[in-house]
Amino acid sequence: MRQEWAVPDAEKRRCLIESLAGPALDVIRTLKLIDPGVSVRNCLEALDHTFGSVEGPEDSYCKFLNSRQQKGEKASAYIQRLERLLQKAVMRGAVTAEQRDQARLAQIVRGTQYLNPILLHLRLRERREHPPSYSQLIKEVREEEERQAASELWEAQTLEPASTTPLQTASVLMVSTR
Structure with missing residues (x-):
């Protein structure tokens, strides 16, 4: 500025x-x-x-590389937390602006919980050569999280106990009138 x-x-x-x-x-x-x-x-x-912080470039890069997705943490929240660490590493000169997208994607693949369905669905491991920008990546991850949440909600609603369905109620009434 x-x-x-x-x-x-x-x-x-x-x-x-x-x-x-x-x-x-x-x-x-x-x-x-x-x-x-x-x-x-x-x-x-x-x-x-x-x-200001007295943290050097090596320290900020080490924090970035040691970042892992916490148990129960959404992938999008992890990526946002990781982005703050990456920006510090870039500001301190540990990562160049040209390396930013590749460094981010490599750390997401390393730090995301193993067999994360979002990681697998978005095929992030295969995209290392041409990594998406932060804004594209966070958009894709959030959309996938929303899709998975909707899918889980739909499954939960369709797998409710059959005793509450109208068909079950009708068959109980037919048996009881005999």
């Missing part, structure tokens, strides 16, 4: 300072005392150094 915003650096710095409070504002005030013309870039770097 800082690069794309077509206003002078002084205006950007003013807006940044107006948006801060508490300890973050104290950090910027200290910078301004040292250098009244401090750049927005230096302000943001100081805030990141003070309050």
Whole structure:
């Protein structure tokens, strides 16, 4: 945003300072005392150094690679959780933007519960050479989860005990009148 915003650096710095409070504002005030013309870039770097994560690229990539789908967790929830870890790994330089889709799909295949019906139905293992983007993947997974839920609901309704069906009730009435 800082690069794309077509206003002078002084205006950007003013807006940044107006948006801060508490300890973050104290950090910027200290910078301004040292250098009244401090750049927005230096302000943001100081805030990141003070309050940002100290996690390195290896740590973020390791967290991404060790992520597994939890028991009872929907595949879509796992993919969303995994995406946050992947974005951190990309931001820290552990994964390039070009590798993102392949890294995501490979970890989904590794981290998803074995024989997950969604993984099997969407044939994700076979799509490693041409992995879908995040938005396409999450769309496909959510649609498949909905399809499976509807199918399970239909099966549950059709396999209810026969004593509640009208045909069963009619045959009981016929037997009792004899």
